[in-house]
Ligand SMILES: Nc1ncnc2c1ncn2[C@@H]1O[C@H](COP(=O)(O)OP(=O)(O)O)[C@@H](O)[C@H]1O
């Protein structure tokens with residue numbers, strides 16, 4: 001059977017499986033991804049070492065384990081996996097929310113240029129206000145993300161386009177902010193102070209430690225909770241914003257609130273792991289296909305799947321080129337670009 | 352009291368679209384809104400549903416200015432079915448109708464038996480019982496209208512505003528839909544194109560012309576050759592037969 005024939009046999013409305021089996025499967029896959037994240041890498045460790053480390057660290061046991069291995073597992077890999085899960089969940093939820101609010105299937109932080117804006121903001125703080133406190137970089141990223149939102153919105157709606165044009169505006173915004181980032185990083189020429197152009201444009205989890213989880217996890221959980229709270233209002237956007245207003249949604253307030261939330265989530269993610277693309281594109285579409293378009297199911301499913309996806313992508317990025325650091329955004333883009341093409345292909349009948 | 356527009360003006364970007372409309376709903380039954388293209392029917396319905404804020408005058412709900420009410424409270428009172436609802440979401444008929452329930456539920460309240468019953472009752476009233484599992488994307492134009500009406504009924508409104516629901520329907524489905532209107536359990540305001548249908552199916556008719564309401568009353572009182580000539584620019588002869596009325600155009 002050809003690929004085209006196989007895709008035609010996919011039900012157009014998706015599979016709409018129950019939420020419970022999908023969450024269960026995702027949780028099981030997440031456990032596998034976590035185990036892989038703890039065991040695989042330049043130094044391979046066994047399942048026994050991982051079990052002993054987790055027992056010692058989480059349950060206060062004192063099982064025998066090589067301290068160097070325990071250090072690698074706990075300080076490097078566990079923190080990295082936890083941050084990957086939180087950031088993947090946050091990016092996937094951002095994609096769900098942006099696609100619903102903007103009624104555009106390609107809306108996500110990276111393609112809209114929000115991640116690029118956050119990168120530029122973070123770099124500006126690092127280079128221009130050297131020595132800014134711990135909150136300085138995320139705050140700079142947030143300012144950059146907000147600026148990107150404003151610019152992209154102005155470009156899209158000021159040009160009289162509306163939501164179809166917003167991806168074009170996002171491309172323009174990405175280019176602009178990436179150029180600014182590259183310029184600032186290159187002109188500062190201080191390798192100690194900057195994490196490099198690649199980090200800010202493609203992302204990496206290489207430098208992540210436990211203190212980063214203290215930002216990533218609460219932000220991701222709070223964002224998830226807020227989006228779940230507004231899930232039904234997001235459903236009401238299915239027939240457009242006037243229809244949502246007629247169903248009792250305070251459209252202007254909701255959109256302002258949730259766009260601000262996606263800016264905060266994106267800024268937090270970018271300040272920790274750089275601009276990782278396509279998580280917010282691939283995951284919402286895959287989950288919509290599996291659990292249907294209702295946001296009460298879609299949001300938790302996307303959060304879990306996003307966590308799995310970014311954790312898995314990080315493991316792959318460590319394994320593909322031994323001894324080399326492949327930016328995690330390269331791996332997500334390898335999956336994301338074909339997904340982008342598939343979405344365009346499937347939506348062509350609706351025009 | 353219910354729903355009314357009081358000297359309502361609307362001039363988006365300075366262009367007057369509504370120029371002082373006062374429209375009060377009859378105590379019960381179906382009010383037909385007729386008028387030429389561009390006379391402001393859709394605009395009036397959108398303002399009366401609170402989707403746009405007037406630039407003068409007011410929309411009142413039980414004597415209260417709607418502008419000061421919370422959107423959610425408005426959505427529990429009245430429902431709107433717009434022309435040509437479209438979505439890219441892969442929703443089923445039941446999911447579309449269920450969109451009408453959130454105004455009646457809390458954000459965390461689980462889907463209840465009462466919600467399920469309201470959706471089933473709305474589907475039945477709109478003549479779509481047993482079709483809940485069908486994908487929205489596979490419905491015909493007439494079925495889409497019925498499902499949107501069912502969604503509106505799931506809000507359990509006391510006023511239902513319909514904008515040209517008979518558009519794109521063949522004559523049988525037009526008649527089926529119009530016959531449905533008195534049985535929806537709500538006061539209905541319906542924008543219509545066909546004057547004969549308006550005369551046959553509406554208890555009252557309101558005539559719009561160039562952003563103004565030029566007549567309101569029972570069809571037999573309102574529709575005469577002079578008004579039709581003035582408003583629509585066509586010659587017509589009115590044939591009365593008992594309580595009924597037929598308009599022939601030349
Ligand atoms: N948001 C808007 N801004 C400017 N003009 C509008 C807007 N909405 C409608 N109009 C104009 O108002 C007039 C009345 O439109 P409408 O209410 O749709 O009439 P009808 O439904 O009776 O055909 C039309 O000329 C239309 O172009």
Ligand SMILES: [Mg+2]
Pocket residue numbers: 392393394514515
């Ligand atoms: Mg109209």
